[in-house]
Amino acid sequence: MTAGKGAPRGDARIAAPERVAAFRTGLSAESRAAAYLIAKGYRILARRFRTPHGEIDIVARRRQLLAFVEVKARRSLDEAAYAVTPRQQQRIIGAAQVWLMTHPEHAAFELRFDAMLIAPRRLPRHLLGAFDAST
Incomplete structure (x- = not known):
């Protein structure tokens, strides 16, 4: 049976190999950043x-x-820096507000939004205050 309406969906949840590779790269980058x-x-x-x-x-x-850190892994540190888009910054700020509501014991802390840039064969680059909640 060909793909389309009425076709079995058994393999519809299998991730494409490139998505699996990107997920693994992201996990590795986050571990390096941590x-x-x-x-x-x-x-x-x-x-x-x-x-x-x-x-x-x-x-x-x-x-x-309290630092909310966005980790970006790319082929170069410059590419990683450009990958933190304004739209993504707003989503991170929204998520940080939720985190603070669920962890009120940290509400009085100084807050900062950082980026951690990861590239092969390079030390991570930690950008302190990469963006702020007012932008």
Whole structure:
């Protein structure tokens, strides 16, 4: 039977190989970013925090600072930097608001939106205050 209406949907949930590879690359990049943050004295509070507004890759704390970190892995650090779009920033800000509502004990902390750029054979680049909630 050919694909189309009435065709069995048994394999409809199988992800394309490129999507699986991208997912694995993302997980690896997030692990590298988390290790980097830990080495810099941050404590990881959450990873891959999902909300209807968007997802936060990493929520990290250092003293009274709460960092919402977007991790981008690309072939170069420059490509990674350009991958954090304004639309995505707004989704992260919305997700951060949800995170803060569900974790009121952190409401008085200083908040910052960072980006962690990951590229092959390069150290991660941590962009402090890559964007802010007022933009």
